Amino acid sequence: MRTVIKYTLRLFLILITGAQFASAAERTPRILFIDSYHEGYTWSDGVTEGILQILEHQAVELKIHHMDSKRNRDEAFIIAAAKKARQVIDEFKPDVVIACDDNAAKYLIAPFYKTSDLPIVFCGINRDAKTYGFPTRNITGMIEVDMIEPLIKQLRQYAKGKRIGYLGINSLSSRKVAGYYGKVIGADLTKSYFVENNKEWVEKYLALQNEVDMLLIGNPQGLAGWDETGFIQLALRQIRIPSGTTGSWRTRFSLIGYIQIAEEQGKWAARTALRILDGTPPSSIPVTQNREGRLTLNLGMANALGITFDPALTRHADLIYPYSKKRMLFIDSYHQGYIWSDGLLKGLNSILKDTGIDLKVFRLNSKLKPLEADIKDAAKKATKIVNQFKPDVLIACDDNAMKHLIQPYYKNSSIPVVFCGLNWDASIYNLPYKNTTGMIEVDAINKVLTQLTRHAKGPRIGILGVNRITARKNVDFIKNTLNIPIEKTYLVNTFEEWKAAYSALQDETDMVIAVNHIGVSNWNQSEAVDHAKKVIKVPVGAFAPWSMHHALISYIKSPTEQGEWSASTALRILDGVKPSDIPIATNQEFELVINRQLLKRLNIVFDKALYSRATFVE
Known part of the structure; x- marks a missing residue:
């Protein structure tokens, strides 16, 4: 799809063409495109692109008006937007109006222009235009139908059974979609859920993995608390059955998409508008429906399911990941x-x-x-x-x-x-x-100190670590921000200095906090462990997995x-x-680790609740 900027530039060229035409004739034919939604919405942009492709080299003046009813769903807003669109029609005086999607049909065309002399071409009306009394002598158009039959045909190739489920929001349109799908399939859907919020959406998605053999995913837009990022991550971890959708942006969390092509609607509407300008009455142009579809295969979801698509299929499909090209x-x-x-x-x-x-x-x-x-x-x-x-x-x-x-x-x-x-x-x-x-x-400094204090013979606290920026920052924070009184601090450069400091702290303090030692030159892990076993007299606490072998108790942060x-x-x-x-x-996650050898050496007994939560090292 071309960008909004690109088709805006092309619109400028169309307007110039119209201006040139006006110099040679009394009036350039005018087409007004009324979009139910907004610029930047993928469907609307696609329809607009299709219109521009057809009208690009035609001597017509095109005006585009957006009702913005996707971002503003309140009925009072949409009624006001329809009133504004009527003003645009009165002021622009178009020869033909192209009206896209249901809200333009329901709130503008049906109540005000259904029996007028103004030719109307609709597009994007979902499944049935008779709802609005179309067609009439001045109205024709293209309805929008989901490509559900080819979608289900693809899903069945990867499903282990015939049961079909549907997940959508709790709305009239969503229930109509599910009913339509059942009618197309020729049987009721095995299981359908219509939910109110993101939490329910996730719960029912997980339930459907065990209740059906393939899943049709409806439009979650409008769900309270909708979290698309979180749902994509959940789907990649939890998907168990093939899922499909007829909405382009929903292919990010579906295995297969069979997508209507918005440009098809725009092209047909623009060509039909030109036919009307050439003298064909709308009543002579039958209402039609979209025929084109685009197959989309989500390779990320396929990997999660262990599915390999047939190369013959992939050659004719859009291949995507949830975050392609990022x-x-x-x-x-x-x-x-x-x-x-x-x-x-x-x-x-x-x-x-x-x-x-x-x-x-x-x-x-x-x-x-x-x-x-x-x-x-x-x-x-x-x-x-x-x-x-x-x-x-x-x-x-x-x-x-x-x-x-x-x-x-x-x-x-x-x-x-x-x-x-x-x-x-x-x-x-x-x-x-x-x-x-x-x-x-x-670091879980308070957790460590709580345990050390219970088994220390006095209040004096010592710190031992490497003489590096991270350790210095840790010591400063412990002293000056947490306001924990420190009796003695050793930040060392060599392994010999580390051993000497570890020994000294056994007599100079009542408990020791061992911060990071990575960076100590000539470090010898096995010798450090042996040294701790020989000289330890006071409880030592630590925070890193590489320190737990010379500390009594550690609350280890999770880099994961x-x-x-x-x-x-x-x-x-x-x-x-x-x-x-x-x-x-x-960070919130810490693993409790107890050193069994040092526990025996110090003759300390922790309470049973602590033991039950701990991992032990020797």
């Missing part, structure tokens, strides 16, 4: 093989699987190359990747990506940004920006949660939600 760039502050980074990518991929998203990964490698000059060089390389790849959304993980890439290069830019893994506080980077939202990473949230949020942005309208979130 790109995301994931900027990882660290490196492949780092548990946190790998977990984030796992979360991203779990959400983006079968969506059709082109995901590219670039790593700053700032754990292995921590010098600021190296990180800045990596950030500059990342900007080149952004310029070359041209992502629709950037996902930036952890503080170094924010500090050295997003803040200096993409703050308030045109590229939407979703961050994750920022420790404790995003305000230090002056977030949020108008193009940015994200998930802050917090951060990745899943970031991917889901990026999809919402692709579906039109502004980043500034998405609140910054905080």
